[in-house]
Amino acid sequence: MIIRNIWAIGRNYADHAKELGNEIPSEPLIFLKAGSCVVQTTEVVLPAWTVEVHHEVELALQFDERLEVHKAAVALDLTERHFQNQLKAKGSPWTLAKSFTGACPLSSFFAVDTISELKNLDILLSVNGQLRQKGNTSQMIFSIDQQLEYIKEHFPVCPGDLLLTGTPAGVGPLQRGDLALAEIPGKVRHEWTLR
């Protein structure tokens, strides 16, 4: 299925909002990554111009033909934090920081019968064998149901599109040569080499 758009929510775990010094949002903060940012291999090539690319491990959902969710995966919402901080300070859009080539490494999908199966999943990211991020989907500020309702109400969601549901605390930089392992235990795991 072609992935046209990647809808993503910012600051959806309170501990992550705090670590970047952001307020807890009162309504969902949605931004876009281009569908063509998706990388489904085991190698991620960071663009030469990037300065500080951060990992954000996230539960990703895919919309089917009826815009229902019956597939999920683990993704990295790669973020160029150096430029994002500059853009945020100017009040400018985040596109450069969030939607660069290779900015959405994605695992294979696992099947989902009902959304309630996704409400209490651990989500982990290790880099070079060291645990960096650990959260649980029960800690989301806006639930998956609330996110789905919000984006369908406001945006032209297409079959195949992804929803990235936010990242827990522990984001940090990736270097070329790193091995990043993302896992939702019991569901999916995927390892990428950074180049």
Ligand code: ZN
């Ligand atoms: Zn994110």
